[in-house]
Amino acid sequence: MPLFGGEEAPTEDASTQPPRDSRALPALMSSCHPISLKFVDVSYRVKIDDHRGGNIKRIFGQSTPPPDGRTAAPPRERTILKGITGTASPGEILAILGPSGSGKSTLLNALAGRLRGGLSGTIIANDRRLGRSMLRRTGFVAQDDVLYPHLTVRETLVFCALLRLPRSLGRQEKVAAAEAVIAELGLAKCEDTIIGNSFVRGVSGGERKRVSIAHEMLVNPSVLVLDEPTSGLDSTAAHRLMATLGSLAQKGKTVVTSVHQPSSRVYQMFDSVLVLSEGRSLYFGKGRDAMSYFESVGFAPAFPMNPADFLLDLANGVYQIDRSIERDNPNIKQSLISSYNTVLAPIVKAACLDNSAIQAKGNIADSGHFPPHYRTGSSFSTGISNWFNQFSILLQRGLKERKHESFNRLRVFQVIVAALLAGLMWWHSDSHNIQDRLGLLFFISIFWGVFPSFNSVFAFPQERAIFMKERSSGMYSLSCYFMARIVGDMPMELILPTIFLTVTYWMSGLKPEFGAFILTLLAMLGYVLVSQGLGLMLGAVIMDAKQASTIVTVTMLAFVLTGGFYVHKIPSCLVWIKYVSTTFYSYRLLINIQYGDGRGISSMLGCGRDMISYNPSCKFVEEDIVGQIAPGVCVGVLLLMFFGYRLLAYLALRRIKA
Known part of the structure; x- marks a missing residue:
């Protein structure tokens, strides 16, 4: 079963392809340095204070015992991610599927270098440990669109370009970069429309999400990480957005995204799929091979259905035997986890690890802390105005x-x-x-x-x-x-x-x-x-x-x-x-x-x-x-x-x- 390797991304339908501008992109954005991501045994733990102990520490301080002689309860730990392994390659879309609370957003934050402490495992880019130079080429699009509602699309991106692009570029070059991104993401028809919010009428939800993506595209990232970009969009808008991401991937970018409930059309656009359940992997491989894999381990749909719906049912521990009988059993998850660890995990790890890469990359836990989140503004000499x-x-x-x-x-x-x-x-x-x-x-x-x-x-x-x-x-x-x-x-x-x-x-x-x-x-x-x-x-x-x-x-x-x-x-x-x-x-x-x-x-x-x-x-x-x-x-x-x-x-x- 082919799990890795390139495959030509699906061609966009003419009706969904975003409009293109005939002007060439500025020199800053004309090339993309390809980056391959590999993550091996990534785990993340977070400390949780119980209600009583947490209040005691907040009131009396960590070192001061309460007046009645009680000792503050030690903090408990919750494991969010439990040994996740996989890869993301240039020119492809890696989709992370799973129910709410499965660890999708946490994994995305880890890959984007936005987590500190509690993270263990190995994350490498081009066989090198994550560092500022790599994180500099990573764009992160959060689930919520955080934008000023009364600015137009063009004003939003022009101001972002003026603030974010290197000061070695002139004002006109920065404005040209913003205009190029507007054309690239099909925002030209709404560039003079305000963003809007729940109280102010503005652009549509899909257009607002594209503006958020355009924020990150201004710095021409090699890796684009998106947290549920299709959330809140209808099926057509979600497909158009994924078509846009597909066109970006075809230009050599590595696209990693979590998707809550993709339609069958959207699912067909995923090159690789990672299915999570309660912080553990149930599947990693080509999206087109997921159904055959689960059938091989004894889980096949009772009738033709959207592969994404079937995968999410399994991740929730739900398996429908026929049209009328539905089985909801925690043992289903355990069976799937066991099958993954036996069948797929050795293949996935073998593809991720080799001796030369291990020596070059090191380990997150060995470094004592996760590499600090990249800030383009941490040094004014790097190009901030x-x-x-x-x-x-x-x-x-x-x-x-x-x-x-x-x-x-x-x-x-x-x-x-x-x-x-x-x-x-x-x-x-x-x-x-x-x-x-x-x-x-x-x-x-x-x-x-x-x-x-x-x-x-x-x-x-x-x-x-x-x-x-x-x-x-x-x-x-x-x-x-x-x-x-x-x-x-x-x-x-x-x-x-x-x-x-x-x-x-x-x-x-x-x-x-x-x-x-x-x-x-x-x-x-x-x-x-x-x-x-x-x-x-x-x-x-x-x-x-x-x-x-x-x-x-x-x-x-x-x-x-x-x-x-x-x-x-x-x-x-x-x-x-x-x-x-x-x-x-x-x-x-x-x-x-x-x-x-x-x-x-x-x-x-x-x-x-x-x-x-x-x-x-x-x-x-x-x-x-x-x-x-x-x-x-x-x-x-x-x-x-x-x-x-x-x-x-x-x-x-x-x-x-x-």
């Missing part, structure tokens, strides 16, 4: 992507309605009614404290997947990403507050001086940026959108209650909250702009010492305005918060491992 170019590109991309979010209709409607409502509620309010005026200033402090902080708390959690994917590919440095995000958000976050205050200030009849209006605007915009920084910091620290939104809501509630309008005599145990409250300093600054130190207003109202005790307005002025914190102190504290929150956010992002 310099810091300022990265910053400029990320800034442009961020402005294009987030302008839709910052100025969506609902958000603009929310701000305009709030401005008009405040203006009408305080329409030309009486300057002598100090309490009403202070209520307006405090409302402004509340609204522009909660609104930007709540919106910005989602920024980093929502972009975490994209950030980790791009950082693991070495597309840019963390400092570039962070600065581009901070600088790009500032102008967008300040436009709506400016519109709000312009409407509310003159409608409510606050201090009718243009200088006072400008100072109020500057104070409010600074406060908006501080509140935004608070949200960014909490989002970066927690990195969970729901939890972070809850924490920022509670934090702003505490800041509002201690802001100085609702409660004047704060309990001593809570008074510290007032001095870390952004609302407190913003409110004091707005009061100072309108009323100065308040003594003029106090004398105008005739508030002597004997009047304060029974005149509500005098009491309010005395407690809220006279003798409060100097404006310079408020500005200084807000500046400290502006930089402090962002520094904490940056440090929180640094702890995230790409």
